[in-house]
Amino acid sequence: MDIKEVGSRQYQLLSRLLHHKSGLTINQLSSTLKISRTATQQHVTSLEFKGFVEKGHTAKTAGRPVQTYKLTDPGLHLFPKQYAWFSELLLGEMKHELGSGRLETVLRKLGEETAQGLLFRLQGKSPDDQLDEVIRIMAELGYEASLTGTALKSPAIQACNCVYHDLAQNFNEVCAFDVALISSLLKRSVVHQDCMAKGDPVCSFEIGAQENLDS
Numbered sequence: 001m002d003i004k005e006v007g008s009r010q011y012q013l014l015s016r017l018l019h020h021k022s023g024l025t026i027n028q029l030s031s032t033l034k035i036s037r038t039a040t041q042q043h044v045t046s047l048e049f050k051g052f053v054e055k056g057h058t059a060k061t062a063g064r065p066v067q068t069y070k071l072t073d074p075g076l077h078l079f080p081k082q083y084a085w086f087s088e089l090l091l092g093e094m095k096h097e098l099g100s101g102r103l104e105t106v107l108r109k110l111g112e113e114t115a116q117g118l119l120f121r122l123q124g125k126s127p128d129d130q131l132d133e134v135i136r137i138m139a140e141l142g143y144e145a146s147l148t149g150t151a152l153k154s155p156a157i158q159a160c161n162c163v164y165h166d167l168a169q170n171f172n173e174v175c176a177f178d179v180a181l182i183s184s185l186l187k188r189s190v191v192h193q194d195c196m197a198k199g200d201p202v203c204s205f206e207i208g209a210q211e212n213l214d215s
Contacts, residue, residue: 022057110177134186144161182207
């Protein structure tokens with residue numbers, strides 16, 4: 001969920017908590033937002049149910065202790081971050097220092113290492129089921145991916161989105177990560193046939209023949 005998908009009052013409430021990491025009481029939030037205590041409590045309860053707000057420490061007052069509320073990690077993650085900007089800086093420096101070929105090698109190695117930690121999910125499964133599992137893994141990574149063909153007749157994985165589209169337009173080396181990930185998971189050759197960063201409508205990965213593990 002994006003921060004803009006919550007209501008305007010809830011956005012204001014989350015923003016106030018962002019500026020007060022130690023937490024605020026219902027009365028403090030009500031005063032800041034200039035709405036009733038009851039309305040504030042309702043917004044806090046809703047955000048707590050969604051997992052964006054949680055109970056913090058108990059504040060001491062002249063009377064009885066008062067509960068404070070603070071942002072959770074998911075609540076913090078609602079606010080914009082400059083991951084793409086930072087990644088572009090990092091890749092640009094790596095490409096300058098290493099060159100395109102070496103950068104692609106590094107990204108391919110990252111794809112292979114990522115696959116190693118996921119291979120257990122494919123163990124003991126048929127070729128068709130392995131392809132289905134790779135589709136699930138790609139979905140978890142943010143891809144809207146689907147399978148075309150079958151496990152034995154020129155299967156291909158097709159994604160209608162690229163999770164790092166802007167980066168791939170400037171650094172086509174990042175595509176090596178996807179190819180290495182899929183190839184290492186399935187232990188099959190992979191050809192990157194279509195690429196959205198190059199103007200194609202989808203990204204497609206043609207899956208080659210099963211490797212002979214006994215050879």
